[in-house]
Amino acid sequence: MITVQPTGVTPADVVAVARGDAKVTLAPATVAAMAASRAIVERIEASGRPVYGVSTGFGALANTFIDPSRRAELQHALIRSHAAGIGAPMPREVVRAMMLLRLRSLALGHSGVRPELAQGLADLLNHDITPWVPEHGSLGASGDLAPLAHCALVLLGEGWVLAADGRRLDADEVLRDAGLKPLQLAAKEGLALINGTDGMLGMLLLALDDARHLFAMADVTAALAIEAMLGSERPFRPELHAIRPHPGQAASAANIHKLLQDSRIMDSHRDDLAHAVQDAYSMRCAPQVAGAARDTLDFAAQVAARELISVVDNPVVLPDGRVESTGNFHGEPLAFAADFLAIAAAEVGSIAERRVDRLLDVTRSRELPPFLTSDAGVNSGLMIAQYTAAGIVAENRRLAVPASADSLPTSGMQEDHVSMGWAATKKLRTVLDNLTSLLAVELLSAVRGLQLRAPLPPSPAGRQAIAAVAPFAGEPGPDIFLAPALEQARTVIAGRELRTGIESQLGELL
Incomplete structure (x- = not known):
C-alpha cells in the first residue's frame, strides 16, 4: 500500500504502483491540504474576478471570460477536446505511473481541486482500470496535455479503457462494472487534471x-x-x-x-x-x-x-x-x-x-x-x-x-x-x-x-x-x-x- 502524502511520492513508489500493482491511499494530511487549496479557488470564483483556468478559457483563449453558469461545462469540454491522441496505446505500466504522478501533483495542495479528484485516480489504480492513452499527442508543454486528458476522460465515464488482452473498452461500462461513479468537474479541475509533466516523468x-x-x-x-x-x-x-x-x-x-x-x-x-x-x-x-x-x-x-x-x-x-x-x-x-x-x-x-x-x-x-x-x-x-x-x-x-x-x-x-x-x-x-x-x-x-x-x-x-x-x-x-x-x-x-x-x-x- 502506497500512502500519498502532501510531500508526494518516491521513485520506488512509482515503480511499485506501475509494475507491482501496489494499492494507493491518501493520507489524511493530503486530503486536508487539497481541501484548503480548494477553498481558495471557491472564494476566487465567488468574487467574480478573472483568473486563468478558473473563469477564463485556455491557451490562446486565455482572455475569453467564461460565465459562471458555464464553468463546469468548460472543464468537461476541455477534457474532451484535449483527449486528441492517436496511435497505439501506451503500455499499462506507463499509464499507471502517469496516473499516480498526476495524483501526486494534486496532493501537493497547489492545484485547487477537491480531494475527490485524487481519490478518483486512486480508485482507477486500485481497481486496475487503465485508460487507453494513444502514443501520439504530447509535445511536452503544456506538459502532457493529450495523454493526461485521455486519463481524465475515464474519470468522467467517457473515453476508452485498455483491457488486459489489449482490447479497447468503453469507460462507462468498465466503471459501472467496478462499482465506480463518473465524476462531475468543478471550476479549474479539468485543467488541473491535464497540466503537468506526469507522462514524461513516469x-x-x-x-x-x-x-x-x-x-x-x-x-x-x-x-x-x-x-x-x-x-x-x-x-x-x-x-x-x-x-x-x-x-x-x-x-x-x-x-x-x-x-x-x-x-x-x-x-x-x-x-x-x-x-x-x-x-x-x-x-x-x-x-x-x-x-x-x-x-x-x-x-x-x-x-x-x-x-x-x-x-x-x-x-x-x-x-x-x-x-x-x-x-x-x-x-x-x-x-x-x-x-x-x-x-x-x-x-x-x-x-x-x-x-x-x-x-x-x-x-x-x-x-x-x-x-x-x-x-x-x-x-x-x-x-x-x-x-x-x-x-x-x-x-x-x-x-x-x-x-x-x-x-x-x-x-x-x-x-x-x-x-x-x-x-x-x-x-x-x-x-x-x-x-x-x-x-x-x-x-x-x-x-x-x-x-x-x-x-x-x-x-x-x-x-x-x-x-x-x-x-x-x-x-x-x-x-x-x-x-x-x-x-x-x-x-x-x-x-x-x-x-x-x-x-x-x-x-x-x-
Whole structure:
C-alpha cells in the first residue's frame, strides 16, 4: 500500500504502483491540504474576478471570460477536446505511473481541486482500470496535455479503457462494472487534471529503474566476454581508476575486476606479458564507457528526484490566496535528461556489439573458432546474431538524436516553444529495450566462448552464466534455431536471477 502524502511520492513508489500493482491511499494530511487549496479557488470564483483556468478559457483563449453558469461545462469540454491522441496505446505500466504522478501533483495542495479528484485516480489504480492513452499527442508543454486528458476522460465515464488482452473498452461500462461513479468537474479541475509533466516523468522513472539494472548487467556481459577472449584483468585494478576519479568508472571497473577473479581461464595467461600487452578498447575501456553512462544515469535521477517534489500545475494556488500562472509544466529538464541518458545507453550497447564482433572473428578472438562454431562452413554459429546486433546499434544511434532540440509552435503561437519531452522519454525506453537485446547477444556469445575454452573452468560468474544459458542454448555443436535462444537470453538479461546468483557468490555488484 502506497500512502500519498502532501510531500508526494518516491521513485520506488512509482515503480511499485506501475509494475507491482501496489494499492494507493491518501493520507489524511493530503486530503486536508487539497481541501484548503480548494477553498481558495471557491472564494476566487465567488468574487467574480478573472483568473486563468478558473473563469477564463485556455491557451490562446486565455482572455475569453467564461460565465459562471458555464464553468463546469468548460472543464468537461476541455477534457474532451484535449483527449486528441492517436496511435497505439501506451503500455499499462506507463499509464499507471502517469496516473499516480498526476495524483501526486494534486496532493501537493497547489492545484485547487477537491480531494475527490485524487481519490478518483486512486480508485482507477486500485481497481486496475487503465485508460487507453494513444502514443501520439504530447509535445511536452503544456506538459502532457493529450495523454493526461485521455486519463481524465475515464474519470468522467467517457473515453476508452485498455483491457488486459489489449482490447479497447468503453469507460462507462468498465466503471459501472467496478462499482465506480463518473465524476462531475468543478471550476479549474479539468485543467488541473491535464497540466503537468506526469507522462514524461513516469517514463523517465521507469527508464531509470531499467537502466540501473542494465548497466550492471553490461558489466557482467563485458567481463564474460573479456574472460572468453583471454583478456587481461589488470586495467580494472582500483588504483588505475582512483587517478581518474569519475565515480561511475570506478564502480564499473570494480564490478568487472571482481567478476574476473578465481578463473582458471584467466590464470592460464595472467602472467604472459607477450600474450596481450594491451587489449582492444572495447575490452580495456569498458569501465570508461559504462562508467560515463552510470554518471549520466545519476544526473537523470537527480532531475527526476527534483521533479517529484515539484509543483508543475498551471495556474498554481498559493497559500496566501494568490492564483499565479507559471511555466513549470514545461518539460525541458526531463527532455534533456532523457536525451542524455539515451545517448549514454546507446553507447553501452555500441561497445557491447564491438566485443561480440571480436569474439566471432577468428583473427581477433585469440584462438576461438570462427563465429564460435567448431564446424565453420557447414555451420555459421553466431554470425547472424552479430548482424542483428549491428542493426540494433544503428537504430539506437538514430534514437540517440536529441528530441529536445526540436520544437514546433502550437495554440495560435501562444505555446510557441515546446520541449518534446514525451518523445524524448518514449524513445529512451526504446533505446533501453534495444540495449537489453544487445546484452543478450553478448551474453550468448560470451557463454559460447567460455564453453569453448573447456576444459579450463571459468570464473564463478562464468559458471553462473553458463548454467543460465545452457538450458536453452546447449553446448557448442551444430547450428540451432537462434531466435528462441536470443529471446531467452533477453529474459535472462532483463530478469534478476543471474545477477542474484552471481551476487550470492561474489557480493553485491555496484
